[in-house]
Amino acid sequence: MKSFLIALSFLTTIPVRPNIESNNELAKSADSFMLVAHFKAIILALSSIISLYTMGRLPAAITVILMAELLSGGLHSDGLADTIDALGIKPQETPQKTREKRLTVLKDPATGAMGSLSLSIWALTCFAALATLSETSSLLTAAAIIAPIQAISAIKTCMYKSKPATHSLSSIFLPYKSPMIILDHIAAFITSTAALCFSFSLFVAAISATILSILTLTTSLIIKKNLTKKLGGINGDVLGATHQICFAISLLTLSAIDNLTK
Secondary structure, three states: OHHHHHHHHHHOOOOOOOOOOOHHHHHHHHHHHHHHHHHHHHHHHHHHHHHHHHOOHHHHHHHHHHHHHHHHOOHHHHHHHHHHHHHOOOOOOOHHHHHHHHHHHHHOOOOOHHHHHHHHHHHHHHHHHHHOOOOOHHHHHHHHHHHHHHHHHHHHHHHEOOOEOOOOHHHHHOOEOOOHHHHHHHHHHHHHHHHHOOOOOHHHHHHHHHHHHHHHHHHHHHHHHHHHHHHOOEOHHHHHHHHHHHHHHHHHHHHHHHHHOO
16 A cells, blocks of 8 residues: 555645655555556546536547646656657767767757757647547547556566666666566556446457557657667666656557547
């Protein structure tokens, strides 16, 4: 229970203040990240249902995105913006200097033009994907459940056996080597399938969940490989970027599946 509360305090803005006695205790809380993702999914699902029946589909789509950001306190969005700004750095005289410049940008609290643009594109992409779903509460609610869970699954994949790019708070979690990562992926698949069963047959739901899981795994591995090469490792900003990218990809995938099965 304490591990869950530590993870909850780290990943969300929910006011819980567990007593963290050591960095090792904080590192072990990564095993509870998927539980926190399910907790967030429940809140997003309830928000989507309430807003859908009180305001309509488009306001409900906006509500899901806003609630996701409010729950995380913009933690993942900050990582996306910083990562895009860092990748936008022009090559320096040597690869080492380029890497050092990128790491400096990651530490800069200010958000550049590229970072701001990436946040706008992310928000519009998520809204467009949610807005094009069929006009049923079950599919919008399924999307609100699946996206945060698949996104955390992607983070765990990116963390697995990765070396830290910098010495920061996120480096406490790296490299992540717990076998819990297998259970996390299984949980993400089962939850995605269950959520889609309210909109599709069990066969279509299982196939859709498989596609989502494969896309999430592939995307996170690509990000991990490329940014480890560019930055010399993984840090919290990269994990945040991975979360947001896979969150959006999950919504786009659901929108595509919905259109193909109409």
